[in-house]
Amino acid sequence: MTATSIRATDTRPRRKSNRPIWDEEPSIAGKVVKALFMLCYAAAIVLPIWAVVATSFASEEALTRAGGNLLILPTEVSWQAYREIFSGGALTDSLVLTLILTFGGTAISMVLTICGAYALSRTGSLLHRPILWLILLTFLFGPGMYPSFLVVQKLGLFNSYWSLILPGAVGTFNIIILRAFFMNSIPGELIDAAKMDGAGEFRTLFRIVLPMSKAILAVIALFYAVGYWNLYFQAVLYTPGLDTQPIQVVLQRMLMSSQGLPDGAQAAAQYQSQGEAAPTAALKMAVVVCTIIPIVIMYPFIQKHFTKAVITGAVKG
Amino acid sequence: MATLQSTAPPDADRTPDRVIVRRKRTVGQRLRHDWPLLLLALPVVAHLSVFHYWPTAWNIIAFMDYSPYRPFWENPFVGFAWFERLFNDPYFTPALLNTLKFATLNLVFMFPLSIVLALAMNSIISIKARSAFQSIVYLPHFFSWVLVVTVFVQVLGADGLISNWIMDGGGERLNFTSNPDTFLLLVWMQWAWKDAGWGMIIFLAALASINPSLYEAAASDGANRWRRMWHITLPGIRPVIILLLILQIGGILSVGFEQYQLQRQSIGYQSTEVLDTFVYYQSIIGNQGESFGTAAGLFKGVIGLILILVANKIAHRLGEQGIYQKS
Numbered sequence: 227m228t229a230t231s232i233r234a235t236d237t238r239p240r241r242k243s244n245r246p247i248w249d250e251e252p253s254i255a256g257k258v259v260k261a262l263f264m265l266c267y268a269a270a271i272v273l274p275i276w277a278v279v280a281t282s283f284a285s286e287e288a289l290t291r292a293g294g295n296l297l298i299l300p301t302e303v304s305w306q307a308y309r310e311i312f313s314g315g316a317l318t319d320s321l322v323l324t325l326i327l328t329f330g331g332t333a334i335s336m337v338l339t340i341c342g343a344y345a346l347s348r349t350g351s352l353l354h355r356p357i358l359w360l361i362l363l364t365f366l367f368g369p370g371m372y373p374s375f376l377v378v379q380k381l382g383l384f385n386s387y388w389s390l391i392l393p394g395a396v397g398t399f400n401i402i403i404l405r406a407f408f409m410n411s412i413p414g415e416l417i418d419a420a421k422m423d424g425a426g427e428f429r430t431l432f433r434i435v436l437p438m439s440k441a442i443l444a445v446i447a448l449f450y451a452v453g454y455w456n457l458y459f460q461a462v463l464y465t466p467g468l469d470t471q472p473i474q475v476v477l478q479r480m481l482m483s484s485q486g487l488p489d490g491a492q493a494a495a496q497y498q499s500q501g502e503a504a505p506t507a508a509l510k511m512a513v514v515v516c517t518i519i520p521i522v523i524m525y526p527f528i529q530k531h532f533t534k535a536v537i538t539g540a541v542k543g
Numbered sequence: 544m545a546t547l548q549s550t551a552p553p554d555a556d557r558t559p560d561r562v563i564v565r566r567k568r569t570v571g572q573r574l575r576h577d578w579p580l581l582l583l584a585l586p587v588v589a590h591l592s593v594f595h596y597w598p599t600a601w602n603i604i605a606f607m608d609y610s611p612y613r614p615f616w617e618n619p620f621v622g623f624a625w626f627e628r629l630f631n632d633p634y635f636t637p638a639l640l641n642t643l644k645f646a647t648l649n650l651v652f653m654f655p656l657s658i659v660l661a662l663a664m665n666s667i668i669s670i671k672a673r674s675a676f677q678s679i680v681y682l683p684h685f686f687s688w689v690l691v692v693t694v695f696v697q698v699l700g701a702d703g704l705i706s707n708w709i710m711d712g713g714g715e716r717l718n719f720t721s722n723p724d725t726f727l728l729l730v731w732m733q734w735a736w737k738d739a740g741w742g743m744i745i746f747l748a749a750l751a752s753i754n755p756s757l758y759e760a761a762a763s764d765g766a767n768r769w770r771r772m773w774h775i776t777l778p779g780i781r782p783v784i785i786l787l788l789i790l791q792i793g794g795i796l797s798v799g800f801e802q803y804q805l806q807r808q809s810i811g812y813q814s815t816e817v818l819d820t821f822v823y824y825q826s827i828i829g830n831q832g833e834s835f836g837t838a839a840g841l842f843k844g845v846i847g848l849i850l851i852l853v854a855n856k857i858a859h860r861l862g863e864q865g866i867y868q869k870s
Contacts, residue, residue: 246755248758260666268676271679271682274694277704338590342586351577351581357587361591368844370598371819372826372837373598373837381593427579452685458688459804463823475689477689477690478689478805511697514694517690518690521685525685529677
């Protein structure tokens with residue numbers, strides 16, 4: 227740790243991969259310790275994920291041989307678990323539902339966020355300040371779980387899929403990020419010029435502002451999409467009575483049933499009533515893989531813009 | 544030097560070139576000019592009114608003997624009776640203490656971890672190695688808690704990978720994921736796995752904004768790595784550290800829900816109960832009633848509000864910007 231910290235002092239932006247001339251070369255021991263530390267940290271993240279993928283491809287016999295659980299490498303690849311997921315049963319329904327929620331929710335959230343952020347980026351307009359305060363105050367005080375639950379009930383959204391989208395559709399932090407981007411990264415002259423040429427607010431938004439903000443819009447859409455895809459708490463709270471649950475809830479029930487815990491009893495009973503065996507480790511891990519895949523597919527495209535998005539909202543260099 | 548912009552007051556946006564003098568116009572004229580912007584803001588305002596401010600107003604039932612089965616105005620006001628009952632509840636104090644325990648753990652062992660990681664990361668010279676490493680460590684941030692808990696059970700659980708290895712070697716079965724005594728360590732490991740990498744991102748940006756010529760000047764004056772870190776790097780990222788610290792302190796009673804709810808059955812409620820799960824299990828699942836759950840939530844919200852205002856005040860006194868300035 228000490229060696230790592232010593233190496234850690236060497237902090238500055240640098241030209242390509244060259245060490246600046248004024249910087250002393252660190253000791254070999256320091257380099258080795260840091261490299262080891264970084265490798266161990268990366269391995270601690272990658273190896274469990276790899277083990278999950280490996281297990282999902284394992285056959286029943288291979289799992290029994292290995293003691294009923296994880297393997298490092300499957301000896302022969304079995305697609306059995308994946309066939310089961312996509313065979314049109316409850317798991318398929320759940321995946322389809324979660325996909326619909328993700329796409330629908332993200333679309334709704336993006337429309338609200340873009341409109342709000344653009345309106346607030348035009349300072350000096352009528353009611354600009356009260357509306358901005360309305361948004362900023364949400365950071366300071368949350369209404370609490372029970373009152374939110376009560377309002378969802380009063381709106382008749384309890385046990386309706388809308389309750390999984392609507393209450394959390396606006397991320398006020400995302401509005402602030404996007405607004406800061408509109409204000410700082412899009413030249414005011416450009417917008418003034420568009421106005422001068424007779425473009426209204428809507429045309430300015432769609433023709434000038436949005437095309438210049440593709441990267442940050444992609445990141446914010448990813449944040450929303452991941453939120454909807456990983457949705458669990460809202461489903462537990464607002465839609466406990468629905469048959470088809472989001473995939474995270476299904477995964478939780480599978481986990482509970484395999485640990486022999488009460489919450490899993492419901493899932494276990496469901497499997498028995500359908501004449502299916504309780505989920506094997508491979509099936510469980512295959513569901514985990516299915517919940518990871520969309521994230522991993524989107525990730526490389528958007529990852530390079532993360533810093534920009536997070537920083538636009540929080541830190542201005 | 545990084546300056547904080549996120550929750551700056553409306554005054555901050557008055558960059559001179561964007562302000563159009565409109566003082567002489569009447570409201571009607573402004574309305575005619577600005578109606579498209581108001582129309583664009585309307586959905587967000589409506590959404591926040593319905594899903595944020597309306598529930599906020601419902602917090603009033605914490606002071607009432609509320610029953611959903613009678614008209615609202617017939618519910619009698621009872622003052623702080625629900626709060627008294629809350630503080631005398633045998634499950635509330637443990638939940639509060641657990642929450643504070645986890646929050647302290649976060650503040651002391653997670654927050655500095657991200658800073659140390661960011662410093663280590665920033666010292667990697669090779670850009671390729673850096674971006675590869677970044678890609679890996681940011682990824683778990685996007686995983687759900689269900690997934691994180693599942694992976695932990697698979698690796699560290701009683702039937703998990705490591706347990707199997709230990710048993711192959713003739714050892715005892717591991718019960719790490721169902722042991723209340725080590726739950727704090729488990730929570731920390733899950734946090735570290737999921738979010739320590741992501742926590743770096745904002746520090747890395749702050750580090751990148753430090754002027755490199757400062758380091759060069761310090762180095763040519765004979766300052767070694769330690770001194771450069773102490774006198775340049777840390778002061779350079781101090782505003783960001785303070786900002787995040789204030790937010791952390793404000794969120795001290797909001798340690799999350801899912802991570803604890805998910806492990807409640809395997810660990811037991813004594814060790815996993817936090818304020819949010821308390822509200823859920825006592826009031827929504829249980830039969831303590833609407834007013835009781837609302838009072839518990841209101842308690843949490845008000846303490847959070849006070850803490851964030853106080854922390855911000857202290858930051859101002861220390862000459863920092865904090866999350867907002869006086870307007």
